[in-house]
Amino acid sequence: MTTNRRSFIKAAGSLTVMFSLEYTGLLASALTMNNLELPEVLRRNPSLSAWLQVLTNGSVRVFTGKVELGQGLCGAIAQVTAEELDLKADKVEVVIADTRRTPNEGFTGGSFSTENSVLSIRYAAAAARRELLDLAAAVLMAPAEELQMADGKVSFKSGGRSLSFFELLEGKKLKSEIRLPLQLKPKEQYRISGKSVHREDFKQMVVGAEMYIQDLRFPGMVHARTISPPSYDARLISLDEAGLNKVAPVLTVIKDGSFIAVICEDEYQTVKAQQHLSAQAKWSVSQKTTSAKSMPELLKSLTVITSKVKTASIVFPEEAKTIKAAYYKPYVMHGAIAPSCAVARYKDGLLEIWTHSQGAYPLRDTISSLVKIPTPQIHVTCIRGSGCYGHNGSDDAAAEAALIAVAFPGRHIRLQWSREQEHSWEPYGTAMYMELEAILAMDGRIAHFRNSVWSDAHYIRGNPGYLNLEGLRANPVVQKANPAGSGGYRNADLYYAVSNQTVTANFFNGPLRTSNLRSLGSYANLFAVESFMDELAAQAGIDPFDFRIMHLEDKRAIEVLERLKRTVITLPKEKNAAIGIAFSRYKNSAAYIAVAAQVKVHPSTFKITPVKLWAVVDVGEVISLDSVINQIEGGMIQATSWTLFEEVRFEQKTVNSRNWASYPIIRFNDIPEVEVEVISRPNEKLQGVGEIAMCVTPGAIANAINRACGKRIRNLPVGEQLKL
Structure with a gap:
């Protein structure tokens, strides 16, 4: 065993506090754990039943408002739940973002899923452990310290009678609130968390199982495709529908300003109809102008907001010999392997949407404003997409499907983008330009550093007009100027120990639509x-x-x-x-x-x-x-x-x-x-x-x-x- 005094005291002190709170209950009302604070989402949703459900088969169902994007979120949630409740990981079922079933955890992104959501589930599972042990103690007429959990049951440590989680709850929901003081399982006792566990979803991917939004089918479902303009600012002049039914049997064509959609019973028929209407549509095209500017010059000329992110304590000595360099990154796309897709149905005043968006609740709010239906009458269910890590065309496809479903009620509408639409209409990761300058001291250390960054927005969700179709409708919503945000200058300042740093962020509204990548x-x-x-x-x-x-x-x-x-x-x-x-x-x-x-x-x-x-x-x-x-x-x-x-x-x-x-x-x-x-x-x-x-x-x-x-x-x- 090798350790140092600081590490030993830190680990031992942590163990002592954990033991005191969970296993003896002593000083629980007097002591607080300074390093433990409930995540904000738990403070907003403290009811334990909003996060966990005990099933009849001995499994536990967990509800998360986050989305599985391939990052292994569901597996991590299963592991921490199983750890706190002494279950096997395959006895934990995870339900991802769904406005009917899961808490509102906003969007999934920014590497926050593990840091926030998994931690929230860990606390919820610890609260469930406390409630189940208290129930068992009452039924078995024994102190909780004499009981143990294993495989979905509570029993005496000495052996004898055991009760399943379901029996303890008598088929009812967990009823306590997640509150402090709350004791987590000591990490020294972990069996599952920190290890690698089998992921069933990998097997499903390898064998081509139907697990993605693009695979989703409903009885009586019809198919829709949209006709996209040739450029951002093109608007519909005319649409010749003559001869359309000779190409494919069309159920209806929906037109709202420059937004056009066609619906058929069969997907291939819909594609043929889409191609025909695309060829027959006439669009206004803005006058093109040429520019001799390079991309960095263009980006610098578009600056609309400039702000100091970090200012050095000592003014940069302009007369000194400096080292300079400038760097450029172009627009890049998410490039999802499968184009964006959504399914929607509007029936009896209820709008249902299935989507691979990264946020069920925020998207519901956006669509409510778009179609003028109150949010309680809209249900959004998130299904896995093919992977993109960021804001691709998923929200646009969901909004288009919703608009089409309201115009053609009663049946499930499946809207699938084409590859060309995905590539040319998704929001991209913005182009950026960086000018760096530094002065080295005699010992080779950086004495002064400054960085000027040019960037468009890295996040436009929720910005009025951020959806493509909002600007195409008969009563268009004009998109506001892109919001400046810290994503543009993230990591632009040095983590290195350089005291004299100046970082300036310059935000522009560029020629292409951008959002988080x-x-x-x-x-x-x-x-x-x-x-x-x-x-x-x-x-x-x-x-x-x-x-x-x-x-x-x-x-x-x-x-x-x-x-x-x-x-x-x-x-x-x-x-x-x-x-x-x-x-x-x-x-x-x-x-x-x-x-x-x-x-x-x-x-x-x-x-x-x-x-x-x-x-x-x-x-x-x-x-x-x-x-x-x-x-x-x-x-x-x-x-x-x-x-x-x-x-x-x-x-x-x-x-x-x-x-x-x-x-x-x-x-x-x-x-x-x-x-x-x-x-x-x-x-x-x-x-x-x-x-x-x-x-x-x-x-x-x-x-x-x-x-x-x-x-x-x-x-x-x-x-x-x-x-x-």
Whole structure:
């Protein structure tokens, strides 16, 4: 056993408090746990029955207002519930966001699902444990301290009579409230939490089971498609419907201003009708103007709001010799593999919607305003989509399906976007431009740093007019200027110990529709920051690892870098290949990650091959080890695709990247090997992991390219730049 005095006292003290509260009840009214505070969503929804239900078969049903996006949320919830109630994980059923059944937890995103929702469920399960033990103590006429839980039953520790959870409740709901003081199971007794458990959903994915919104079918369901304008500002002049029924038997065509939808019994018939009407529609098109400006120049010319994010205590000495660099990230799309889809039915005054939106309740509010139906008469059920991590076309498809269902009541309406619609009408991740400048002291340390960031909005949900169809209707809702937000400058300031920092955020309203995409502004900002850190290290003549470590005071940050260094420092050098590194603490307040990327630059073709990626991560307490590793691996691969290949191409307000040929993404033969090391800190705060790998991967790749061939990449995607 190896430990230190501080760690021993910390762990022992925590154990003492836990034992006192749960197992003896002593001092429960006098003591409070300073490190325990109920999440805000539990304070709004304190009723235990809103979160947990005991089923007749001995299982427990859990209700979460969050959505499973592939991040392993349902598995993590099952694990913490099973842990607190001494169940097997497969005895926990998880119901995701549904306005009829689950609490309102807003949107899923920002790596908050584990940090907030899983923690809320843990507390709810602990409250259920308390209620069940109290009920058993009354029935068995014994102190709760003499009872134990196992496999959905409560029994004497010494053996003998046992009662199932269902018997204790006599078929009724859990009735207590989730309140403090509340004792969680001591982590030293964990059996499931922190381990990797079997995920049944993986099997369903592999065998092609019907589990996604695109698979959803109802008896008597009909199919709808919409006809999209050629560009953002095009409006319908005329629509020739003559000959339509010769193409396909159409149930109805719905027109509301420039919003057009067609409904048929069969999906293929609907596609043919859509294609016919698209060819017959005439649209107004705005006068196109040419511009010789580069994208960074264009973005800078669009600035509408400028604010100081961080101001240095000492004014930046303008006369000093500085190191400067500018970086650019283009518009990128979510690129969901299956286009957006929704099902809706309006019958007897009730509007039902099935969607892969990231928020059931917020979407219900938006649709209520759109169709003028009160929210109690709208039910929204979230179903898994094909994956996107952010705000793609799901809300638009749900709103369109709702509008169509109200116009064609009585039957389920399935609305499916085409690939072209998904590519050209989803909200993109905004283009960004960053100008960095620094002064190095004589010892190589950063004495002054400043960063100017240009960004459009990273979040438009709820902004009036944010849905495509709102601007197309006969009485259009004009979208307000995009809201400025902290996502634009997330991670733009250094986590490194540099006291004199100035960060300026410049927000513009750009030519394309944008909203949140995985990691928001952190991807671009950390691409710039971590590329710049390598440039500064080279200028100072210091090893990139050492340069970063010398600017860090946080021991957890230093450890992820030191572990990564030990992993890659002894690897043999390969011809035309090199390794680059990058580091981040996500949002400068959440999980830690250090990444190394090995790339090979082919000298004759200048093709870049990503060979291998390594990551060392510290996410505090780990609930499911496999899920953490899966998220890091997936994030690094997606970020590699963004870095090397992805860019939305457009002219004025017309998107040209309308398929996978014009918007290439990484393919299987380009995917690098990935190795992830997870530092487990069970006594530290839970931290989300879904977005942290996106941010550091581009800097590591760019730094590797520079070391391999001497070419500094400052504009993304890398593409053909090495040939120039």
